[in-house]
Amino acid sequence: MAAAGLFSLICIAGGGVIARQILLTKAGEKIVAALRTRLFENILRQEAEFFDKTRTGDLVTRLTADVQLVQSALTTDVVNGVRSIIMVAGGSSLLLVTSPTLTAISLISLPPVFMAARHFGAQIKKLQKEVQEELGMTTTKAEEVISNLKTVRSFNGEILEAREYEEKVHRVRDRAIAAGIKGAYLDGSVHVAANAGLFAILAVGSSMVGVGGGGEITPGDLASFLMYSLFVAGNVASLSTLYGSLQKTKGAAGRIFELIDREPLIQSGNGELEGQQALGVSFQNVGFAYPTRGEVPVLNGVNLEFPPGSHTALVGSSGCGKSTMGALLLRLYDTTEGSIRVGGEDIRDLQTQALREKVAVVQQEPVLFAVSIKKNIAYGRSDATEEEILQAADAAKVTDFAKTFPEGLDTMVGERGVKLSGGQKQKVAVARVLLRQAPIVLFDEATSALDAESEHAVSTAIGSIESLYGNKTTIISVAHRLSTILRADRVAVLEGGRIVELLEGDIDVEALMEDPQSPFGKLIRRQKL
Numbered sequence: 001m002a003a004a005g006l007f008s009l010i011c012i013a014g015g016g017v018i019a020r021q022i023l024l025t026k027a028g029e030k031i032v033a034a035l036r037t038r039l040f041e042n043i044l045r046q047e048a049e050f051f052d053k054t055r056t057g058d059l060v061t062r063l064t065a066d067v068q069l070v071q072s073a074l075t076t077d078v079v080n081g082v083r084s085i086i087m088v089a090g091g092s093s094l095l096l097v098t099s100p101t102l103t104a105i106s107l108i109s110l111p112p113v114f115m116a117a118r119h120f121g122a123q124i125k126k127l128q129k130e131v132q133e134e135l136g137m138t139t140t141k142a143e144e145v146i147s148n149l150k151t152v153r154s155f156n157g158e159i160l161e162a163r164e165y166e167e168k169v170h171r172v173r174d175r176a177i178a179a180g181i182k183g184a185y186l187d188g189s190v191h192v193a194a195n196a197g198l199f200a201i202l203a204v205g206s207s208m209v210g211v212g213g214g215g216e217i218t219p220g221d222l223a224s225f226l227m228y229s230l231f232v233a234g235n236v237a238s239l240s241t242l243y244g245s246l247q248k249t250k251g252a253a254g255r256i257f258e259l260i261d262r263e264p265l266i267q268s269g270n271g272e273l274e275g276q277q278a279l280g281v282s283f284q285n286v287g288f289a290y291p292t293r294g295e296v297p298v299l300n301g302v303n304l305e306f307p308p309g310s311h312t313a314l315v316g317s318s319g320c321g322k323s324t325m326g327a328l329l330l331r332l333y334d335t336t337e338g339s340i341r342v343g344g345e346d347i348r349d350l351q352t353q354a355l356r357e358k359v360a361v362v363q364q365e366p367v368l369f370a371v372s373i374k375k376n377i378a379y380g381r382s383d384a385t386e387e388e389i390l391q392a393a394d395a396a397k398v399t400d401f402a403k404t405f406p407e408g409l410d411t412m413v414g415e416r417g418v419k420l421s422g423g424q425k426q427k428v429a430v431a432r433v434l435l436r437q438a439p440i441v442l443f444d445e446a447t448s449a450l451d452a453e454s455e456h457a458v459s460t461a462i463g464s465i466e467s468l469y470g471n472k473t474t475i476i477s478v479a480h481r482l483s484t485i486l487r488a489d490r491v492a493v494l495e496g497g498r499i500v501e502l503l504e505g506d507i508d509v510e511a512l513m514e515d516p517q518s519p520f521g522k523l524i525r526r527q528k529l
């Protein structure tokens, strides 16, 4: 009967183990999923300045390794901790019942335990934070080298890169070992303090038993007291190990929550831009310096109107701030001085999403995603029909080169579009923007990677799309390509951070080249075009 009863109890305990494992796994995985999602969503909300300052690897480490540490702490560590606390509480009550005097004496081991936990705990937390930061740098390095392996290889950089990676890995290792050593000191000190308590109990307890027995307590009581004390000391020791591990987690959790709680510096306004009509853009006394290089002004009192439906070429030498004007128009950064208006509204008063819906950009270095050509085009507008996608692909001459691939528009382009040529990538980016049908179109030297014939085809396509979808305000920023400049009906010259010349109507290039006062003439002469 007793054996059967015991077996039933074991079965119930087994069921408890199963339930605990299942519940812990569920809780842990749900915590990880929720943390990752919230973290990722908040990373995406951050302003461009944040990404100028933060390394990608650091963010990836927060999403992976840091979250993983928190998961194990919140499941395994917390459960073990609760169990040890119950054991310590239960064991202590037994101690109290057996001998209140000896229990009071055993308490002398507690202050050193707390002191050790405080002292080493703080150091472990700091070191673990450093481990996670160094891990972030290691991830950044690996990601940079692997995604640019062709460049690394062409410069015979493999050995150098492997050595740099090794150095970073060693820094992670050294910090992790240092944290482990502090943990070991914590465990060791707790062990000594807890066992010193046992010695005190033995010394005082034996005198309480008295020579030959007959004292305050029986030898049996002392033996039980010592056994309970060992049990309590063992659980206090495992609590200290858990405390060390919780301190590690605090380092990682701090990094996660600092980012989950971070409010982006660029806050969206509430205004909306209704309708699909052409919108004008106006730069009013705009001054700007990149926050990471605050002492170097890039723009300085830029005044420029882009009337609705106008086609403006923004011309200026390399690095003069043309792309920066585009970034400001998209409100990736806020102007340091002055304001930018779209459709008469200050862009700081508009919802950032509403603003970006109205501006389509072909970037200087177009970025494609690791999906098919067609999906990359469809990224331009989520509700576009198949027909519209094909129309955009045709207009930007994507169909011409895609039909030479066995899978046509369904060809996968590889990570960042590595399986396409520079010009092909740019054509896909143009198709994506054509599909977007935004009233303001920004070409950041979009035609630089296109050959003359494709460039002509693309600009004609833009014209035809325009006649299909209505007038667009286009801004083409271009360093020197005269054929592109002349296709615009206005030319604005950017120099020294301000607009120094605005040409409208028929542009007589020959005369301007002769004119020593004309910045545009000077620019063209310098470029020898």
Ligand SMILES: Nc1ncnc2c1ncn2[C@@H]1O[C@H](COP(=O)(O)OP(=O)(O)OP(=O)(O)O)[C@@H](O)[C@H]1O
Pocket: 052, 290, 292, 293, 298, 316, 317, 318, 319, 320, 321, 322, 323, 324, 325, 364, 478, 479
């Ligand atoms: N994220 C950034 N952080 C700090 N400085 C930057 C950043 N982006 C650009 N700059 C600096 O701002 C200046 C203007 O750059 P911008 O890209 O606007 O030039 P650009 O006229 O478009 O040049 P290009 O014709 O060569 O593309 C440059 O001196 C550049 O080094």
